[in-house]
Structures are given as structure tokens and as C-alpha cells.
Amino acid sequence: MTQPRAGRRLRTGAVAAAVTLGLVGAGGPAAAVTSPAGGAATGGSTRPGGGWSADEWPAGAGTTLKTVRSIIKADTGTAGSLTGQGVGIALVDTGVAPVAGLPAGQLVNGPDLSFESQSGQLRYLDTFGHGTHMAGIIVANESSTGTVGLAPKAKVTSVKVGTATGANDVSQMIAAIDWVVQNRNHDPANPIRVLNLSYGTSGMSASTVDPLMHAVEQAWQAGIVVVVAAGNDGSGTTLLTNPAMDPFVVAVGASTTNNTITTSDDDLATYTNNSTASRKVDLLAPGTSIVSLRDPGSRVDEQYPNARVGTTLFKGSGTSQAAAVVASAAALLLQQRPSLTPDQVKKLLVGGATALTTGTAGRQGMRELNVSASVGMATPSFTQAFARSTGTGSLETTRGGNHLSVNGVELSGERSIFGPFNAAAWASLAKQGTSWVGGTWMGYRMAGDTWTGAGGTGGTGQVSGYAGKCVDVMNRLDNNGTPIQLYDCNNTPAQYWALNADGTARALGKCMDLVNGGTANGTKVHLWDCIGGLQTQRWRVDSARQLVNVAAGKCLDVTGWNPTNGVQLQIWDCLGQDNQRWVPPYTSRTWAAATWAGSPWTGTGSWSDPQWAERYWTGHYWSGHYWSGHYWSADDWSTSSWS
Structure with a gap:
């Protein structure tokens, strides 16, 4: 039995990535690292993290979810009685691992759209550790430590798009969002009303044409509150990532809480993307050293052992964590008032937030989440009137510098991972809610056609x-x-x-x-x-x-x-x-998988890598032999990052 080693290059099918996940050294700020030869297409500095904005997995003191609940004032009065019951939250991320602190009744596996979906031992599992941490913030119920999520009775639908190194293309993200929109009522008792995206890319067209922004706007117009991490490129930046830049969504930055419950000493976390007058962060939420669920044997667990808290918990910092806190708050509001529109939820979240007075946050007039105040506000009459995206812009522009590669051949241009991508044709179908037919997206088979099991x-x-x-x-x-x-x-x-x-x-x-x-x-x-x-x-x-x-x-x-x-x-x-070793069912139900047809974008080979024999993830451990011959073309992600 061999354990994963930090820095080891990992292989997923036949796909190599020229970019890696949003991590830095334990306890440090966001860092720029240089790609090795043959690495990122941008040729410059890159951030580890593949689009997932978990900025750091620190070794210092942690902020428990109980403390977070107090900081955001979700533990008193009417707010203290809310649990998210009856509200579905879609988590488009790196999957969710079957850890004991995640109750099966609160989890659903939507389709696995990641490259790991082609391996029976990787499918749906969180080999990276990011998605499990996010799910824990929302619905954890870890009995040995008393760790309880901020919306513990919400129903999380996990849609996996990231691998153990975070590898994904923006086309997979768009497909995932489309699936959420079309399947938002899959559980009538817990319809999906919130979408959590801890993902961002630096590539973007104008919001009026950008495809990724068009995708999140379709979710918004369908009644889903889209909560997006602002990004972890540092407060010296002047732009949010895509799709946080979209004016409709709730763009979330992270606050530092300084190990106190009061917000009087809270400030903007230095790793959070700052903003301009044209598009500011909507609100801040605790995002520094948040203690949530550990995913034993995952990539971050192996790379950052000092971030472990006991045997079941793990600390993580980033705008990802802050976004999960706000997504939970949105679920609480929707439990209280199910008829709220996404515009009204945003107005309540922002309107009830506490104005900060310290440091950068004070100077820029930033506000921090206050659930009790939001719950106590009257329902506003509020409709956002921004120009809507047509989605007809360039996929390559949206992709930015984040390029996957197979044997040195990059995925670029107006192509999804499977083949040609016509933005205008896709945008029309997405608007109609018909880009997915069963498990086929835009004519490409990505998943099975329905749910497995009886639920x-x-x-x-x-x-x-x-x-x-x-x-x-x-x-x-x-x-x-x-x-x-x-x-x-x-x-x-x-x-x-x-x-x-x-x-x-x-x-x-x-x-x-x-x-x-x-x-x-x-x-x-x-x-x-x-x-x-x-x-x-x-x-x-x-x-x-x-x-x-x-x-x-x-x-x-x-x-x-x-x-x-x-x-x-x-x-x-x-x-x-x-x-x-077995991977038992750990969700209330699961969307069926499918074998991907054809070949990757190189036009040769197949999605099935013969090197997979006896090399798979099982029970949170890597087993078999190390990879040989086939490996990632670079260890580092380009400018897109998981937040």
C-alpha cells in the first residue's frame, strides 16, 4: 500500500493538465510559482490550484463552524432556529468523499463530469479534498467533535468536475451548471435553490457575451441563487475572477476574524481578489482557517498534514470557504421565505450585512454577512436590471490561460473537451434549458441518462x-x-x-x-x-x-x-x-455514469488509459504502483484557480 506523496504527478485517463489546484504552502499567503519547462501555456507565473480557490491549508489556530455561526449571527433568535430544511444546494466542485461526518441523507451525487469519471475507483470521490471541505461547512454532522454545518438540513447535490489535481476545462464547468439548471427539481422536497461555485478563471469577455457568465445567469433566471468565490489572487488585484465578475451573482470575499466573535476587528483577507468601482465584492464572510471535514488520503490531506485537526477535521482558508458560508446563509433565508427570488436573497444578504470599520475593508466600505439582520428584514421589492449575457462570446477567451493538454497537445480555441463548441448554438439551448438530453450535453455523451438505485x-x-x-x-x-x-x-x-x-x-x-x-x-x-x-x-x-x-x-x-x-x-x-477495501454508497442517490466515446481533442487515443491497471483510489488511499511513462505535463495551474 503506497500513500500519495506531495508533489507527485498524477495521471487521469489520457489527459494531462498544464495547470494545478489553488493551494499554497501551509499557513502562507497566495504565492506565484514558476511552471516547469513545458508547463502552463501562459509561460509566466502560475498559481497552484486548477481553478479551485482554496488559498491555503494553514497550520495555525482554526475557526470552528460553531464560532463561524456566532460571527455571522446565525445562532440567535429566528436565525438560530433555521437549518436549511427543504432547500437544495448544488456544489459544483471536486466531488465529496464518504467521510463519517457527512450524513447520507443530506447528500446526492449528481453526474461526475470529471476525467476521473472514467475510472470506477475514482468516480464521484473527492480525491483532492476541496469539495468535502465545502460540503462540511454546509451540512457536516460530525458526532465525535460536535461539528455541525451552517445549514445542516439542506440537501447538497455534488456535481464533480475537478480531479485530484483539479484538472478541468471551462467547458466542463459550463456543462455542470447547465445540468444543475435542468435538474434543479430532481428532488421536489428539496429543489436546488442555491449554487455554490468555488471556481474562477482570469479569462473573460464582457459580461454581456461571456459564455461562463451566461451559464450562471441562466441559473439565476431559473430561480437559483448563485454564490461565487471572488478569487484568491490577492488584495492587490483589481478584478474579480470569472464568473464572480458577473453583476447578477453574489460575489464573496473572505474576511479575517482574528480569533474573535466580534466583527469590529474583522478585515479583508489579504488573499481575496479586490475589486473596482465597476464590480465590487458583494459581501465578505469568514474564510480564514475554517475548520471543516477532513478527507483522509486526499491530495491536500497528504500535502498539508499540519492543517489536520484531530483525525476527522481540517483547516482551510480562501474565498471558497467564505462562499460556502454565504451559500449556507442563502439556504437559511430560503427556508424562512421559500418564495424569495434570487434578486431578493441577494438584497437581503447584502442589506443585512455589517459594515466593517477596520483596515482595507473599512476604507472600501465592505460589509460582512449578518444572518440575523438579514432574516429580520422585510422582504424587499427588488429586481436587478443589468444587461444580460448572450453567451455568444469566445470560449477560448473565457478559458484564459487555463489549458489542458494530452501528450503535449493543448485544448484551445472554440472546442470543448469532446469537440467543436458553437457558443451561439449552445447559448440558445442553455436559455431554453435543453443543452442536456439525459446524459448527453450538446450531443456529447458525458454521463448516464438517469439516477441509479431507488433513492x-x-x-x-x-x-x-x-x-x-x-x-x-x-x-x-x-x-x-x-x-x-x-x-x-x-x-x-x-x-x-x-x-x-x-x-x-x-x-x-x-x-x-x-x-x-x-x-x-x-x-x-x-x-x-x-x-x-x-x-x-x-x-x-x-x-x-x-x-x-x-x-x-x-x-x-x-x-x-x-x-x-x-x-x-x-x-x-x-x-x-x-x-x-470498498467504496460504499454514501449519498441518498447517484446519477449514472457513462463511458466517454471517441477520443480526446488530439483526435487519437482514447479516454481509457491502459496505465490505470491496479492504480486507483480506494477507500481514500492510492494503491498499486506509481505512475510511469504517463504523467502531468506540469505541476502547476495557470491563472484560473479553485477558490
Whole structure:
């Protein structure tokens, strides 16, 4: 078993990135680093981070979510009674990991549109660690530390676009936003009313034509409050990133709280992009050393061990964290008044914010989030009257200096990751809400056509593991005694497992059980009628992502390390080996995956990298061998960054 090493170049399919994720050294300010030879197309200074604006993962003192709740005054009066119940929040980010502090009932996996979607062991998972930190700020419920998210009863729909190094193209971001708009009512009890984007690029056309800004405006017009991180290029900058520059959205900067609850000493965090008279940050929120959920074994977890807080938590600073705080506040307002429009939510958030009096924030008249004041305001009559984007501008201009490459061939010009991109044709379909048809976006197959599993309130879906294969009921038979086997993941009911609160693992209406009630090494596993209290039918997931049978105290195991389809599974002493590591369903439901057709933008090769054999992410650990022959063309991101 090998752990990921800081700075190691990672491979995703056949795609190499000329840029990396928004990180700097633990505890330091945003830094410019020089690309290695053959690196970023810009040829100049780059920021690590791939568009994800987590500026730093600090080693110093942290600000707990309980403290954040007090700073933004969401813990008293009417505000203190709000939880985000009934409000859906879309998180377009790097995925969400199945950590214990994220309740399955509050999470949904939308489509994985990242390059890692082509690996069964990477799909949906947060191999970077950014998305998990954001989700924790919103809906965490970590019992061992008492860490609770700011909108703990909201429903988060994760749409993954970033890889372990953050690799993505702006076309993937646009596709993700389009999907959110078209599927915003997928859960009628928790319609998506908020979109959190901790992403930004320096490339932008005028807001009236820019494609990425057009995408977020379509979400806004569809009734979704779009909250965007302002960027982490430093307060010496004069422009927000794209799409924070769009005048309609809520652009969020980070405040420093100086380890106090009072806002009288709060100031603009030095890493936050500053703004001009034409487009200012709308409001600030706590974003420095925010303690949220740790994603063990993820890239940031391995690179910044000093940012860990105990075994389950992690500190992160950036306008990303601030954006997640504001997205949570928007959900609280929408729970209080579901009929609010996005314009009205923005007016309440900004109007209720506290004017800061210290430093740069004081001089520039910046305001910090105050949920109690916003909740107490009367509903305003307010409509933003900015000119709307046509979306017909250049995708390459929007992309800026952020270029992916495959074997040295860059993705550039008016092309998505799959092929030609016609901005005018896309903009028309996006406006009509028809750019997606099932799992096909603009004619390109990016995902499956519908949800897998039956949904519900607990984790329901595939249990994937060794060799990227799934736990499967042989021949889809629901007869007692049907063997439970290893098989290619195929999104059929024979692979829809519900891990219930009573400890049973159920598929096809029956339970995963031990043959003849045996508990010895080598006892095979089969399907059987569920019998209340039967210990051989009870399972638990441990911290190493092993599925442990309660009666035997042994682990679900791939017999003889044999990856062949049809091998019946067994139990064996828990040894922490790859044939015992599983990724269980950890969301209430999941959008189906698909194999990408054709070739990358080079016109040659395929999306499937033969070097993937025995090199995959499982249970938060890298297993198998180091990459050889194929690797990222650069370790650093260009000018776009995750916030």
C-alpha cells in the first residue's frame, strides 16, 4: 500500500493538465510559482490550484463552524432556529468523499463530469479534498467533535468536475451548471435553490457575451441563487475572477476574524481578489482557517498534514470557504421565505450585512454577512436590471490561460473537451434549458441518462472496490442462497445496495448474509431473507473503508485476490488490503455514469488509459504502483484557480 506523496504527478485517463489546484504552502499567503519547462501555456507565473480557490491549508489556530455561526449571527433568535430544511444546494466542485461526518441523507451525487469519471475507483470521490471541505461547512454532522454545518438540513447535490489535481476545462464547468439548471427539481422536497461555485478563471469577455457568465445567469433566471468565490489572487488585484465578475451573482470575499466573535476587528483577507468601482465584492464572510471535514488520503490531506485537526477535521482558508458560508446563509433565508427570488436573497444578504470599520475593508466600505439582520428584514421589492449575457462570446477567451493538454497537445480555441463548441448554438439551448438530453450535453455523451438505485434517505447505490468492480447479486436473482460476487459495475438493481441503520446491506429486497451462518475465514457470502437481529446479516464500515461483518468480526473479501467476474465473495481476517477495501454508497442517490466515446481533442487515443491497471483510489488511499511513462505535463495551474 503506497500513500500519495506531495508533489507527485498524477495521471487521469489520457489527459494531462498544464495547470494545478489553488493551494499554497501551509499557513502562507497566495504565492506565484514558476511552471516547469513545458508547463502552463501562459509561460509566466502560475498559481497552484486548477481553478479551485482554496488559498491555503494553514497550520495555525482554526475557526470552528460553531464560532463561524456566532460571527455571522446565525445562532440567535429566528436565525438560530433555521437549518436549511427543504432547500437544495448544488456544489459544483471536486466531488465529496464518504467521510463519517457527512450524513447520507443530506447528500446526492449528481453526474461526475470529471476525467476521473472514467475510472470506477475514482468516480464521484473527492480525491483532492476541496469539495468535502465545502460540503462540511454546509451540512457536516460530525458526532465525535460536535461539528455541525451552517445549514445542516439542506440537501447538497455534488456535481464533480475537478480531479485530484483539479484538472478541468471551462467547458466542463459550463456543462455542470447547465445540468444543475435542468435538474434543479430532481428532488421536489428539496429543489436546488442555491449554487455554490468555488471556481474562477482570469479569462473573460464582457459580461454581456461571456459564455461562463451566461451559464450562471441562466441559473439565476431559473430561480437559483448563485454564490461565487471572488478569487484568491490577492488584495492587490483589481478584478474579480470569472464568473464572480458577473453583476447578477453574489460575489464573496473572505474576511479575517482574528480569533474573535466580534466583527469590529474583522478585515479583508489579504488573499481575496479586490475589486473596482465597476464590480465590487458583494459581501465578505469568514474564510480564514475554517475548520471543516477532513478527507483522509486526499491530495491536500497528504500535502498539508499540519492543517489536520484531530483525525476527522481540517483547516482551510480562501474565498471558497467564505462562499460556502454565504451559500449556507442563502439556504437559511430560503427556508424562512421559500418564495424569495434570487434578486431578493441577494438584497437581503447584502442589506443585512455589517459594515466593517477596520483596515482595507473599512476604507472600501465592505460589509460582512449578518444572518440575523438579514432574516429580520422585510422582504424587499427588488429586481436587478443589468444587461444580460448572450453567451455568444469566445470560449477560448473565457478559458484564459487555463489549458489542458494530452501528450503535449493543448485544448484551445472554440472546442470543448469532446469537440467543436458553437457558443451561439449552445447559448440558445442553455436559455431554453435543453443543452442536456439525459446524459448527453450538446450531443456529447458525458454521463448516464438517469439516477441509479431507488433513492431514499440512506446510502443507496453501488459498492465498488477491487479492480474497479462492484459487489453484485449473481444473475440478478432474488432467491435465497444466490451468491454475492464481484462483477463489472453496470448500474443494475443487482448492484443497488442500501446500507441501512440496522446494519443490514440490502439488495433486491434481501440481505447480504454468511453461508450457513459461518464465521470462519473463507465463509462465502450470499443473499438471504432479512431476519431481524441476525448478527451474520449486520455489517459496518470501518475507518479503512472495510466492510466488517459484525458476527464474525471479519471483512468482506475478494476470494484469492481474483478480479475475474463471477468470483463469489467471502469473509476473511481484516488485513487492510486492497481486496478488502470498498467504496460504499454514501449519498441518498447517484446519477449514472457513462463511458466517454471517441477520443480526446488530439483526435487519437482514447479516454481509457491502459496505465490505470491496479492504480486507483480506494477507500481514500492510492494503491498499486506509481505512475510511469504517463504523467502531468506540469505541476502547476495557470491563472484560473479553485477558490
